[in-house]
Amino acid sequence: MKAVGISGSPREKSNSRSYLEFTLKALEERGIGTELVDLRGLRVEECHGCYSCAKSRECAVKDDFQAVFATMREADAILIAAPVYHASIPGKLKGLLDRAGFLGRWTANDIAAGQGSAGYQWKGTAFSGKVGAPITVARRAGHAFAFAQLLLWYGVNDFVVSGSHYWNVGVAGKGGAVNPEEDQEAYGILAHQAENIAALLKKIRA
Numbered sequence: 001m002k003a004v005g006i007s008g009s010p011r012e013k014s015n016s017r018s019y020l021e022f023t024l025k026a027l028e029e030r031g032i033g034t035e036l037v038d039l040r041g042l043r044v045e046e047c048h049g050c051y052s053c054a055k056s057r058e059c060a061v062k063d064d065f066q067a068v069f070a071t072m073r074e075a076d077a078i079l080i081a082a083p084v085y086h087a088s089i090p091g092k093l094k095g096l097l098d099r100a101g102f103l104g105r106w107t108a109n110d111i112a113a114g115q116g117s118a119g120y121q122w123k124g125t126a127f128s129g130k131v132g133a134p135i136t137v138a139r140r141a142g143h144a145f146a147f148a149q150l151l152l153w154y155g156v157n158d159f160v161v162s163g164s165h166y167w168n169v170g171v172a173g174k175g176g177a178v179n180p181e182e183d184q185e186a187y188g189i190l191a192h193q194a195e196n197i198a199a200l201l202k203k204i205r206a
């Protein structure tokens with residue numbers, strides 16, 4: 001079984017990546033294989049809204065999205081770590097999630113001509129039954145909105161969402177600092193998150 005962690009920070013050294021690495025390591029210790037995808041340095045445009053994926057089952061925009069989407073499809077669990085930008089996830093990550101969510105729907109379903117979404121027999125999405133878990137990092141405020149954005153993405157894409165004993169948020173990054181250790185509570189939350197993801201995977205994907 002494999003968990004893929006996506007780091008949505010554009011910064012080379014980032015709090016998001018650090019918390020994600022910690023969680024992936026905790027998963028490794030529980031026997032789950034891991035891979036980290038860092039969006040920094042990758043080119044992933046926004047969704048063009050062309051709807052061509054609904055027919056062709058591929059994204060018409062050719063950039064690093066195709067490789068990331070393939071990695072996401074292979075995963076049993078997908079963790080997404082995002083810095084909070086104006087109480088939201090950053091733009092590149094939003095582009096990835098828009099494109100992956102929309103394409104993921106059409107890779108699994110046929111639409112009967114002219115009937116729109118009422119015309120398909122539901123066969124799941126590319127992500128159905130995968131385990132999902134968000135992590136958000138902010139220096140002060142706005143976590144809940146970004147966290148909710150990620151939860152909504154997981155929800156509409158047929159994931160099983162794993163929780164912890166608190167929301168998986170890190171309070172770090174004042175003035176651009178990379179200081180994840182400032183929030184010691186986050187490590188306990190993320191360790192329990194990893195425990196829950198591993199337990200869920202073993203139950204539903206074994």
Ligand SMILES: Cc1cc2nc3c(=O)[nH]c(=O)nc-3n(C[C@H](O)[C@H](O)[C@H](O)COP(=O)(O)O)c2cc1C
Nearest residue numbers: 009014015016083085086087138139140141172173
């Ligand atoms: C454009 C921008 C917007 C930000 N908006 C918020 C915000 O809404 N709330 C907050 O607490 N911090 C905000 N921050 C601070 C970052 O969330 C914080 O530095 C975080 O640690 C960055 O994560 P990273 O280290 O993973 O890049 C913002 C930073 C930037 C660059």
